[in-house]
Amino acid sequence: xxxxxxxxxxxxxxxxxxxxxxxxxxxxxxxxxxxxxxxxxxxxxxxxxxxxxxxxxxxxxxxxxxxxxxxxxxxxxxxxxxxxxxxxxxxxxxxxxxxxxxxxxxxxxxxxxxxxxxxxxxxxxxxxxxxxxxxxxxxxxxxxxxxxxxxxxxxxxxxxxxxxxxxxxxxxxxxxxxxxxxxxxxxxxxxxxxxxxxxxxxxxxxxxxxxxxxxxxxxxxxxxxxxxxxxxxxxxxxxxxxxxxxxxxxxx
Amino acid sequence: xxxxxxxxxxxxxxxxxxxxxxxxxxxxxxxxxxxxxxxxxxxxxxxxxxxxxxxxxxxxxxxxxxxxxxxxxxxxxxxxxxxxxxxxxxxxxxxxxxxxxxxxxxxxxxxxxxxxxxxxxxxxxxxxxxxxxxxxxxxxxxxxxxxxxxxxxxxxxxxxxxxxxxxxxxxxxxxxxxxxxxxxxxxxxxxxxxxxxxxxxxxxxxxxxxxxxxx
Numbered sequence: 470x471x472x473x474x475x476x477x478x479x480x481x482x483x484x485x486x487x488x489x490x491x492x493x494x495x496x497x498x499x500x501x502x503x504x505x506x507x508x509x510x511x512x513x514x515x516x517x518x519x520x521x522x523x524x525x526x527x528x529x530x531x532x533x534x535x536x537x538x539x540x541x542x543x544x545x546x547x548x549x550x551x552x553x554x555x556x557x558x559x560x561x562x563x564x565x566x567x568x569x570x571x572x573x574x575x576x577x578x579x580x581x582x583x584x585x586x587x588x589x590x591x592x593x594x595x596x597x598x599x600x601x602x603x604x605x606x607x608x609x610x611x612x613x614x615x616x617x618x619x620x621x622x623x624x625x626x627x628x629x630x631x632x633x634x635x636x637x638x639x640x641x642x643x644x645x646x647x648x649x650x651x652x653x654x655x656x657x658x659x660x661x662x663x664x665x666x667x668x669x670x671x672x673x674x675x676x677x678x679x680x681x682x683x684x685x686x687x688x689x690x691x692x693x694x695x696x697x698x699x700x701x702x703x704x705x706x707x708x709x710x711x712x713x714x715x716x717x718x719x720x721x
Numbered sequence: 722x723x724x725x726x727x728x729x730x731x732x733x734x735x736x737x738x739x740x741x742x743x744x745x746x747x748x749x750x751x752x753x754x755x756x757x758x759x760x761x762x763x764x765x766x767x768x769x770x771x772x773x774x775x776x777x778x779x780x781x782x783x784x785x786x787x788x789x790x791x792x793x794x795x796x797x798x799x800x801x802x803x804x805x806x807x808x809x810x811x812x813x814x815x816x817x818x819x820x821x822x823x824x825x826x827x828x829x830x831x832x833x834x835x836x837x838x839x840x841x842x843x844x845x846x847x848x849x850x851x852x853x854x855x856x857x858x859x860x861x862x863x864x865x866x867x868x869x870x871x872x873x874x875x876x877x878x879x880x881x882x883x884x885x886x887x888x889x890x891x892x893x894x895x896x897x898x899x900x901x902x903x904x905x906x907x908x909x910x911x912x913x914x915x916x917x918x919x920x921x922x923x924x925x926x927x928x929x930x931x932x933x934x935x936x
Contacts, residue, residue, distance in 0.1 A: 567840035581844040
């Protein structure tokens with residue numbers, strides 16, 4: 470298992486956003502998380518990438534515990550220096566890209582490898598250029614984020630996450646902020662990564678994409694996992710009434 | 722008194738004004754950042770103390786503050802204040818302007834989208850790295866117009882040093898004007914201030930242009 474979330478609970482004030490969520494992702498697996506807005510999908514990703522702290526349950530990476538309940542029932546995270554290592558296992562691609570506007574595209578990809586992972590500039594730049602070529606935007610290396618289209622910016626954001634060589638990459642609705650005609654180029658890149666067996670968890674509203682690319686689909690609603698399984702099964706033969714209801718909306 | 726002597730005397734005053742100006746900026750620009758960060762401290766007591774400091778600095782006249790810094794040590798502790806004039810002026814200006822700069826910095830820091838911070842954290846940047854490499858450069862660009870405003874105000878505020886009988890350009894203008902019954906010194910002072918601020922505007926404009934490479 471690359472990542473394992475066990476019995477995750479998360480509250481914002483008195484509102485419980487995640488209730489007893491458990492799921493794991495194996496190496497090379499592509500998991501799609503679907504569900505209505507407000508169902509806790511994004512919060513789950515934010516908990517997995519340590520942007521939010523959990524209120525209950527356990528988080529494991531590479532069979533090592535990053536967070537869990539102690540004897541008194543409170544959630545305890547590993548110390549800061551170890552958390553740093555756990556963070557390096559996972560990458561996150563945001564809905565809003567969140568590129569660094571004051572850095573060139575190349576520097577967006579090399580700054581963290583150089584200053585966080587202490588790799589040589591030469592190596593970081595080689596890796597970055599390889600990634601940009603793969604994303605089809607090598608000619609933009611010297612440009613700044615504002616000069617790129619949304620689709621190009623999101624591909625840079627994916628490359629930036631990959632430049633850190635994570636074990637697993639999380640996507641939080643990577644195409645939701647894009648114009649419809651630009652979603653294709655981003656989905657194509659994710660599909661390509663799937664073919665290379667990059668381990669990924671994708672929160673998405675792109676049902677055909679989820680069906681075609683993922684090994685497993687998780688349907689979430691109201692902070693719980695309602696149903697999960699083979700994409701074909703979940704989309705064509707959903708067991709739960711709630712899943713059927715949700716998917717019917719997309720058929721129209 | 723010839724025009725030339727007048728001009729020469731006042732140019733010396735302008736140099737003294739410049740001294741207050743430069744030292745104030747050197748002290749208050751960094752100190753303002755410290756104050757801004759303390760204002761965002763985890764500890765409520767620190768936030769309250771810093772909040773009170775900013776309120777007092779902004780809520781009372783700078784002229785009054787200068788008088789307190791200069792005469793305070795004598796009236797409160799009976800200390801001799803000879804030689805304390807210039808340090809008191811600089812101290813008063815630095816502490817006052819740091820409060821204003823702190824609020825400008827805080828506004829700038831809070832205007833940076835939270836996604837910038839989150840992206841940096843996920844990439845493994847430490848808190849210090851996130852601030853120095855990601856947040857601060859963007860803050861600098863955003864606050865330039867407000868900082869320019871404040872710096873221009875400072876050029877003119879230096880004339881308040883005349884309250885402590887510091888011989889800067891405005892004090893000299895008043896003295897010469899009274900002794901020579903001439904309006905000319907005020908015109909000269911006005912031109913000096915204007916030229917100084919024109920230089921400030923030009924310099925800050927250059928910096929803004931350099932930072933214009935991204936949006």
